[in-house]
Amino acid sequence: MSLAQPNTDTNAPALDVERVRGDFPALHQQVHGKPLVYLDNAATSQKPQAVLDTIDDYYRRYNANVHRGLHQLAELATQAYEQARIKVARFLNAPDARQVVFTRGCTEAINLVAAAWGKANLKAGDVVLVSEMEHHSNIVPWQLVAEATGATVKPIPFDDRGVLLLDAYEKLLSEGAKMVAVTAVSNSLGTINPIGRIVDLAHNAGAVVMADAAQAVPHMAVDVTAWDADFVAFSGHKVFGPTGIGALYGKAELLDAMPPYHGGGEMIEQVKFTGTTFAQPPAKFEAGTPNIAGAIALGAAIDYVQAIGFDAITAHEKQLLDYGTAALQSVDGLKLIGAAPDKAAVFSFTLDGIHPYDMSPVLDHEAVAIRTGHHCTQPVMDRFGIPATVRASAAFYNTTDEIDKLIAALEKVKTIFA
Amino acid sequence: MPALDGMTIDDITTGFEFLGDWEQRFSYLLDLGKKLPPFLETDRIEGNKVHGCQSQVWLVAHVVTHNGKMRIEFQAVSDAHIVNGLIAILMTIYNGKTPAEMLAIDSQAIFNRLDLEQHLSPTRRNGLHAMVQRIQKLATEHA
Numbered sequence: 001m002s003l004a005q006p007n008t009d010t011n012a013p014a015l016d017v018e019r020v021r022g023d024f025p026a027l028h029q030q031v032h033g034k035p036l037v038y039l040d041n042a043a044t045s046q047k048p049q050a051v052l053d054t055i056d057d058y059y060r061r062y063n064a065n066v067h068r069g070l071h072q073l074a075e076l077a078t079q080a081y082e083q084a085r086i087k088v089a090r091f092l093n094a095p096d097a098r099q100v101v102f103t104r105g106c107t108e109a110i111n112l113v114a115a116a117w118g119k120a121n122l123k124a125g126d127v128v129l130v131s132e133m134e135h136h137s138n139i140v141p142w143q144l145v146a147e148a149t150g151a152t153v154k155p156i157p158f159d160d161r162g163v164l165l166l167d168a169y170e171k172l173l174s175e176g177a178k179m180v181a182v183t184a185v186s187n188s189l190g191t192i193n194p195i196g197r198i199v200d201l202a203h204n205a206g207a208v209v210m211a212d213a214a215q216a217v218p219h220m221a222v223d224v225t226a227w228d229a230d231f232v233a234f235s236g237h238k239v240f241g242p243t244g245i246g247a248l249y250g251k252a253e254l255l256d257a258m259p260p261y262h263g264g265g266e267m268i269e270q271v272k273f274t275g276t277t278f279a280q281p282p283a284k285f286e287a288g289t290p291n292i293a294g295a296i297a298l299g300a301a302i303d304y305v306q307a308i309g310f311d312a313i314t315a316h317e318k319q320l321l322d323y324g325t326a327a328l329q330s331v332d333g334l335k336l337i338g339a340a341p342d343k344a345a346v347f348s349f350t351l352d353g354i355h356p357y358d359m360s361p362v363l364d365h366e367a368v369a370i371r372t373g374h375h376c377t378q379p380v381m382d383r384f385g386i387p388a389t390v391r392a393s394a395a396f397y398n399t400t401d402e403i404d405k406l407i408a409a410l411e412k413v414k415t416i417f418a
Numbered sequence: 419m420p421a422l423d424g425m426t427i428d429d430i431t432t433g434f435e436f437l438g439d440w441e442q443r444f445s446y447l448l449d450l451g452k453k454l455p456p457f458l459e460t461d462r463i464e465g466n467k468v469h470g471c472q473s474q475v476w477l478v479a480h481v482v483t484h485n486g487k488m489r490i491e492f493q494a495v496s497d498a499h500i501v502n503g504l505i506a507i508l509m510t511i512y513n514g515k516t517p518a519e520m521l522a523i524d525s526q527a528i529f530n531r532l533d534l535e536q537h538l539s540p541t542r543r544n545g546l547h548a549m550v551q552r553i554q555k556l557a558t559e560h561a
Contacts, residue, residue: 355498357473361538365440373472387474387497416445417499 015316020308021397023048034367037402037409042187042346042393043371045218045240047301054300055242058293066292067266067283081292084299085282088247091302092213092232093223099255101248101282102295106214107137109233109248110181112285113210114141116258117231118179121208124150127177129207131156131164131193132383133186136376138212142181155379156182162189162338166197173205180209184216188375188391189338190321190346192220195227203228208254214238214246218395219317219344221310224249236294240395241301245294248285255281262287313396320394321345324403331410337389345394348375351410354417356388362416363390366409425453427510427528434532443534444500451502454509457495470548473498475505477549479556482514489514490556494549504546507532512553520557525550 021027026046029036038046058080064073066081082097089097103109122128128142132155142153154177156169164182173180180202184195199209210231213222217234224232231254236245250258260267260278264287269277278284305313324347328334333352350356360372371391374381381387392406430450437443461478468475479492491514494505511528512520529546538546 355473357498357542358500361444361500361542388472416441417448 015308015312015396017316017397017399021399023050023304024397025049025052027397031367031369032365037366037368037405039392039394039398039402039406040369040371041218041395041398042215042238042375042391044237044243045395046397047240047242048304050304051241051297051300054297055293058296063293065289077292080296080299081290084295087299087302089249091217091222091306092247092249093225094249095225096252098280098282099249099252101250101255101285102290103233103246103248103285104244104291105237105246106212106233106235107141107246109231109246110138110210110212111141112248112261113231113233113250114145116261116285117208117254118142118145118149118151120257120259122146122149122151122178126151127172127175128153128179128181129156129169129172129177130154130181131158131183132379133158133162133164133189133191133377134181134183134379135187135212135214136378138181138183138210139379142179151178156180158189158191158383162186162191162340164191164193164198166194166201169198170201173201173207177202177205177207180207181212182209183212183214184222185213185219185344185346186338186377186380187215187346187393188348188377188380188389189340190343190348190393191338191340192216192342192344194342195229199228199230215344215346218305220314230254236298236301239298239301240304241298242291242294245291245298247298250281252281255285258285260284260287264288266290308396316396317345317394320398320400320403323400324392324394324406327403327407328410331407332414334410337384337386345398347392348389349391350386350389351413354413356390358417359390359410359413362413363406363409366405366412368392368406368409370406425510427507430507430510431528431531434534447503447507447534448499449503450506451499451504454495454502454506455493457493462495468494468545468549468552470551471496471501471545472542473501473545475501475545475549477552481560487516488560489516490520490560492553492556500542501545505549508549508553517557517561521554521561 024046062073062076064077066078085100086097088100130139130142146153158164182198185192195211202209208230211229213232213234216222217239230251232249237243267279267284267287269279328347335350337348356372363370373388434443437446462476466476466478468477473496475496477494479490482489482491496502
């Protein structure tokens with residue numbers, strides 16, 4: 001699927017890293033007396049001033065509940081909230097904004113599908129396929145619904161490089177599957193999965209696909225129409241927006257047929273003690289007062305990213321990936337975990353004889369922010385027989401100079417633990 | 419019975435005070451960890467694990483009666499070097515004490531004096547507290 005590949009077009013407009021860094025206040029600070037090197041973007045991204053301003057402006061000027069009030073502020077808030085939905089729809093190339101449901105994040109979006117779609121469609125003996133590289137948030141919701149319905153959850157394996165085994169996937173599909181839950185980009189390995197191909201195979205076998213795009217949207221243009229995916233979810237905070245907001249895209253006929261997830265205000269058509277009827281999607285899935293400021297600020301984050309453009313972003317990040325891979329491979333005893341040919345700028349690694357948890361305080365003291373742990377992908381750690389990795393993950397505002405600082409910090413780790 | 423080559427917590431505190439910068443203290447902590455007595459491979463089992471630590475920690479304890487006094491001896495190990503350094507400090511503080519002595523120890527004050535906690539991540543602090551809780555629980559059970 002060409003849309004999911006990093007763009008390496010040499011004609012892509014170059015990214016002015018210093019200029020974009022200027023837009024992110026959090027990047028300009030000292031940690032332990034040294035300039036911060038923020039390489040924990042797969043956990044969460046920093047926020048541009050435009051996003052901060054949008055939140056501030058909302059609360060100062062037009063804070064009101066959406067869809068309900070008939071006053072000026074409520075009107076402004078509703079317009080901005082619905083405008084944000086349109087921005088998300090365009091960002092994902094969704095046919096219609098009504099197919100975008102605002103959620104608290106990617107995790108809630110997946111839980112919504114697992115609970116609502118799963119409850120209506122899964123029964124005893126049915127199979128849900130999840131890739132072995134999924135984040136726990138695209139495994140556990142399926143285990144929960146499987147337990148409730150009697151369905152089973154089976155893993156799709158990957159090879160030593162971290163590439164999904166499509167042959168094994170096709171075989172599993174041929175044995176019968178109702179749902180395929182798979183990530184577009186692995187948070188711990190960086191693997192970019194061929195979602196379009198995965199969807200084609202699933203549809204041929206009569207299965208529905210839930211694509212987790214949390215790690216994809218900050219790095220590449222995601223096109224849900226080209227993917228033909230049935231459900232796609234992402235989190236706002238990973239794409240330079242605030243925490244506590246995310247979105248679910250779903251095919252219209254699937255969203256229409258699904259029962260509600262949460263009950264409450266906003267999601268109803270009529271409430272009577274003799275029976276309640278529900279609103280149309282997306283309102284059916286947005287019970288209660290939503291994260292209005294979050295949604296509007298997510299819209300601002302999307303505007304910001306699109307103004308830079310994914311051609312420039314993917315070209316710059318490909319450079320970081322190539323530079324970082326070569327630099328890390330030159331560190332004695334360092335083993336990169338995840339070597340897929342199609343990869344985002346995520347570097348998971350171990351160092352011979354040094355526990356990942358021993359590395360993190362040294363890296364922190366060198367002001368290098370990385371993540372240590374299993375990254376909510378314990379099956380991936382089990383697959384490689386390791387307890388944890390150190391993960392450095394880049395965004396478009398990172399530089400090769402920062403990768404040099406990571407390497408220098410790793411050399412320090414080695415000196416200390418020698 | 420002190421834990422490590424007759425080292426006392428005052429020795430460690432003096433050692434820390436003598437070392438100026440973070441890196442030297444860090445190396446000193448690692449050296450302490452290297453002095454832990456060998457831990458039996460057969461004791462590295464699920465039942466001996468201390469939960470709440472990011473890295474793996476195993477802890478075994480037994481009660482010895484010496485001169486009519488009951489004392490608790492324990493041993494622990496981790497797969498992370500820094501944690502072994504913290505275990506060494508905990509052993510120096512707690513090991514071989516009577517349950518009443520153990521419960522009277524203010525380990526927080528000791529760690530504050532070592533000025534160590536600010537260099538540990540919050541999650542690692544939780545792990546340290548999980549180990550302290552396990553030790554205090556042992557003491558309570560035998561008190």
